[in-house]
Amino acid sequence: MRTLVIDTATEACSVALFDNDQLIARQHDVVGRGHAEHLVRIIASLPDKGRAERIAVDVGPGSFTGVRIGLAAARALAFAWEAQLTGYSALAMIAITARKQMDMREDSITVAITGGHGELFWQRFVGDTLDPLGPLASTPIDMLAALATDAKIYGTGAQALIAARGSGEAVPLHPDAGDYMALPLPFTRLPPSPLYGRGADAKPMT
Template identity: 45%
Template sequence: MRRLVIDTASRACSVALFEGLECVAAFHEVIGRGHAERLVPMIAQLPDRGLSDCISVNVGPGSFTGIRVGISAAKALALAWNVPCEGYSSLALLAAFARDKVGADNPVDVAIEGGHGEYYFQPFDAHGNALQSAQSLEPEAAVQISKADIVVGDAADALADMKRHGTAIDALPDARRWPLIAGVAPLAATAAYVRPPDAKLPGGR
């Protein structure tokens, strides 16, 4: 089965095309902003312009704008191609990457930069199971509950420094790493923001 994976939930923008678990083409760039402008050209450069039997998209947590861009594109393509659209967690992907890098028998804490100086934080056990739901925390609060010796994410270095122990793996989500969570039950293709977006509708709704 051919699968298109879209990941725009962080400062990185990436797409990957898989035949089964084999990546046949991919693009990955750390762009900061501008995912909406970069994503479609990336997909267009893939073989058959990314045409697939299934689409997987990073639903967060992460950048509010990036998440919306990725999910909107994934759902539009799924509708046009009449194929299913699935979601996956940015934090689960990073945890799987860390365990693949340092050894599968290690618990991992994931910490990525969130809004207002907070971290999106989630701990995983040595089998890759989430120990609790993802949270948006002040750095000091994350330090208090971070117990794993391995910390991964773009806030990993800062968190490990504050803990004064542990190994930090600086990483961003990457569509090319999707096979690491291929065995995990997919999520709905719905944004997982963790905390409310900063922008509000008129009238405070």
């Protein structure tokens, strides 16, 4: 079975194509903006234009716009190809990449990525198994500085968190679609719907 992996939840536009567990094509670019146009070009450049029996897409948390772009593309392709469609978490994907880069296995991995309104999305995982040590949350940076105790922080929000805390090491990472097959199975079965990580910005009038 071929699997197309689409990740546009952060500043990166990351796409990978697998044949069973074997990676056959990958492109990972930190583009900042313009994900939709970049994503179309990448998928068109893949073998067989990326056609696959299964599509996996990053459902967040992350950029609201980025999450929506990835999901829209994944849903359209899944409909056209009659493919399976599944979601996965941006934070879990970064945790996988972090674990691959460790010199020694750490007891826990804290991942923090850029949110909105001065907040970071974050979650802690067991270093060996990547079992969540708590739910994902969106927390103001100054408050999170007192909560995140791991010496190393991974993700796009790592530098801001380390600066606020005044100690530790920041390891900037974006979700990389090429690491998808290393995700534990439960992380690959999220519903293909947005995982925004916090409530809507707009508040109803009273």
